[in-house]
Amino acid sequence: MTAPDGLARFSINQMTVKQLSLPELAETCGKLGVTGVGLWREPVQEFGVEAAAKLVRDAGLTVTTLCRGGFFTAIDPAERRRALDDNRAAIDEAATLGTDTLVLVSGGLPAGDKDLAGARERIADALAELGPYAAEHGVRLAIEPLHPMYAADRCVVSTLGQALDLAERFPAEQVGVCVDTYHIWWDDLAPAQIVRAGAGGRLHTFQLADWTTPLPEGVLTGRGQLGDGSIDLAHWWRLVDAAGYTGPVEVELFNAELWAREDGAAVLGETAERFSAVAGEVTAG
Amino acid sequence: MTAPDGLARFSINQMTVKQLSLPELAETCGKLGVTGVGLWREPVQEFGVEAAAKLVRDAGLTVTTLCRGGFFTAIDPAERRRALDDNRAAIDEAATLGTDTLVLVSGGLPAGDKDLAGARERIADALAELGPYAAEHGVRLAIEPLHPMYAADRCVVSTLGQALDLAERFPAEQVGVCVDTYHIWWDDLAPAQIVRAGAGGRLHTFQLADWTTPLPEGVLTGRGQLGDGSIDLAHWWRLVDAAGYTGPVEVELFNAELWAREDGAAVLGETAERFSAVAGEVTAG
Numbered sequence: 085m086t087a088p089d090g091l092a093r094f095s096i097n098q099m100t101v102k103q104l105s106l107p108e109l110a111e112t113c114g115k116l117g118v119t120g121v122g123l124w125r126e127p128v129q130e131f132g133v134e135a136a137a138k139l140v141r142d143a144g145l146t147v148t149t150l151c152r153g154g155f156f157t158a159i160d161p162a163e164r165r166r167a168l169d170d171n172r173a174a175i176d177e178a179a180t181l182g183t184d185t186l187v188l189v190s191g192g193l194p195a196g197d198k199d200l201a202g203a204r205e206r207i208a209d210a211l212a213e214l215g216p217y218a219a220e221h222g223v224r225l226a227i228e229p230l231h232p233m234y235a236a237d238r239c240v241v242s243t244l245g246q247a248l249d250l251a252e253r254f255p256a257e258q259v260g261v262c263v264d265t266y267h268i269w270w271d272d273l274a275p276a277q278i279v280r281a282g283a284g285g286r287l288h289t290f291q292l293a294d295w296t297t298p299l300p301e302g303v304l305t306g307r308g309q310l311g312d313g314s315i316d317l318a319h320w321w322r323l324v325d326a327a328g329y330t331g332p333v334e335v336e337l338f339n340a341e342l343w344a345r346e347d348g349a350a351v352l353g354e355t356a357e358r359f360s361a362v363a364g365e366v367t368a369g
Numbered sequence: 370m371t372a373p374d375g376l377a378r379f380s381i382n383q384m385t386v387k388q389l390s391l392p393e394l395a396e397t398c399g400k401l402g403v404t405g406v407g408l409w410r411e412p413v414q415e416f417g418v419e420a421a422a423k424l425v426r427d428a429g430l431t432v433t434t435l436c437r438g439g440f441f442t443a444i445d446p447a448e449r450r451r452a453l454d455d456n457r458a459a460i461d462e463a464a465t466l467g468t469d470t471l472v473l474v475s476g477g478l479p480a481g482d483k484d485l486a487g488a489r490e491r492i493a494d495a496l497a498e499l500g501p502y503a504a505e506h507g508v509r510l511a512i513e514p515l516h517p518m519y520a521a522d523r524c525v526v527s528t529l530g531q532a533l534d535l536a537e538r539f540p541a542e543q544v545g546v547c548v549d550t551y552h553i554w555w556d557d558l559a560p561a562q563i564v565r566a567g568a569g570g571r572l573h574t575f576q577l578a579d580w581t582t583p584l585p586e587g588v589l590t591g592r593g594q595l596g597d598g599s600i601d602l603a604h605w606w607r608l609v610d611a612a613g614y615t616g617p618v619e620v621e622l623f624n625a626e627l628w629a630r631e632d633g634a635a636v637l638g639e640t641a642e643r644f645s646a647v648a649g650e651v652t653a654g
Contacts, residue, residue: 198601200555233518235555236599237582242555270485270520270527297522302583314521316483 087119090360095120095148096352097291097336098127104348106131110143112349116356120332122149122291123181125174137181147183148332149262149289150174153225156210157191157203157240164206167191171214179221185288186218187226187262192237203240208250215258226288227251228262233303244268244277251286260286263324264336266293266307269315275323282327290324291334292317292362305340310358318365325366335359372404375645380405380433381637382576382621383412389633391416395428397634401641405617407434407576408466410459422466432468433617434547434574435459438510441495442476442488442525449495452476456499464506470573471503472511472547477522488525493535500543511573512536513547518588529553529562536571545571548609549621551578551592554600560608567612575609576619577602577647590625595643603650610651620644 087094096118098109106127113121121140128136128150140147153174158164178186190207193200211225218225229247230239241247244261251259261281268274281287294313300306310317321333335355342351372379381403383394391412398406406425413421413435425432438459443449463471475492478485496510503510514532515524526532529546536544546566553559566572579598585591595602606618620640627636 193599198599198604201557204557231517232555233516233584233588236580240555243557246557270517270525272486272528272531295521298587299518299584301586303518303588314478314483319483 088117090363091117091356093331093333093363094118094356094359095122095146095332095334096355097122097151097334098124099151100335100337100342100355101348101352102127102343103346104352106136106139108348110139110145112352113145114143116353118352118356119144120146120148120334122151122334122336123147123183124151125177128177128181133177133180141182146332147181148334149185149187149226150178150181150183151187152189153186154188155191156207157194159194159197159206168210168213171210172217175214175218175221175223178223184222184224185226186223187228187289189228189230190239190241192235192240200235200240204246204250207241208253211250211254211259215254219255219258224257224288225259226262227259228264229267231267243271244274244281248277248280248284248286252284256285260288262289262291263287264291264293265315265317265320266295269295269320278323278327282324282329287324287327287329289331289334290321290329291336292321292359293335293337300340305338307337307339309337309339309342309355310335310362317362318369321362321366322369373402375648376402376641378616378618378648379403379641379644380407380431380617380619381640382407382436382619383409384436385620385622385627385640386633386637387412387628388631389637391421391424393633395424395430397637398430399428401638403637403641404429405431405433405619407436407619407621408432408468409436410462413462413466418462418465426467431617432466433619434470434472434511435463435466435468436472437474438471439473440476441492442479444479444482444491453495453498456495457502460499460503460506460508463508469507469509470511471508472513472574474513474515475524475526477520477525485520485525489531489535492526493538496535496539496544500539504540504543509542509573510544511547512544513549514552516552528556529559529566533562533565533569533571537569541570545573547574547576548572549576549578550600550602550605551580554580554605563608563612567609567614572609572612572614574616574619575606575614576621577606577644578620578622585625590623592622592624594622594624594627594640595620595647602647606647606651607654
């Protein structure tokens, strides 16, 4: 399958069109000429990991990432052991699906805890255990800095700088970063950190989402469709390319309005169109 | 009026107990031994600026800050002129109230605009006009970095580093910063920036609020009561003190639940208790 020009690097993250089943997703990708998908563990597990791997392989799709591992910040030893086991399973699943990148959401503060630096150290401890295991399986771990508004409850890694401080303790073939415009667009230090990530071979994946307001309650499901918000998406795309990134560009939108639309194929079509427009801007740029 | 020990540096920001009228606020402060208040322009204007100044003076209260000037990011010339005029009025009001600090919320992106760097430059342009005017009136402008989740719609200054980059273009007696735990607690670079602010004589005010989740829709009215959230408030307080800050510590909570309580005096009492607890932690070191 060859993608149309503007979609050459497009990968649709499954979460953007979660109303589509895996077979529907594969079929719609085929119709639109979309060649890359980012998958999530839960729907893949439900479908069966081997079956999902076969389905996407047969459809000629590349699995660009698996989302997500992580949640490394627990203090309780039993909980920590469970998290490590679960992350080894995620690495196995990524290998089975044929993707080289497992995206990590590192985890928030444990209940009652206020020690961000300590939580970040526990992430490093987990990476030390998981990095070699991942590399043995041909999988790279990609630390995703999440927007600082998630620091308490989802991810204490809030900037690309923090993510790289963690990643650089390990070999680049084990641990890198995931750059998502939604999380870093406000950060004037991020462009320099993108250069740093590229120079170190740690720019493992790049994702697009736009910033729209007002944010919804809980701030999880308001990621904007490309072009609807405040982020100069082409600007960030050019920055990662200038840093040496040549990989797929994933669109991952958690968006309650998109999810509410019954026709998931139409949402994917619209997303592909929006992507093409940004890609055109980048090329014109 | 002498404040009880744990309240020696306490200032209650009017917005925390906005259900109280100005006379009620002054009376409640008197009963509790609270000696400092941070005021907001709208309720002060409604009461009359001169009348408000007399009221707080007669009650023996110190006005620690006036909130807020700012909103400097418009592109339209007429709108920019209006913003400058309004900020000169805010400086006049601050001088009348006898406070030396006007807190600035710098403004978000204009509709349809995606240029954060350009917006930050327009803030600098405004400060160049307003800084001398403020200093002539004995008022310092305090740029408040707002949490990155407000970058699009309220304030393109998202970190203490960015705020200082702006402030340092001007003399310290004209422009400094406002450090609010709610906005900076996630930032591992903030401690070094607090040292930088202190060394430059630009630590103009310090505010406390806690971080609680889930965030409400619009993310404006969910600032946590001290002790209810994830922020190590005493840690940040010690950092600003170590950087040379000896001024008032303001509590500014935008909290829909606190506002819904009819008995504003009870809310102020509770806030004073929480403050004392944090102050005790700071002293215990």
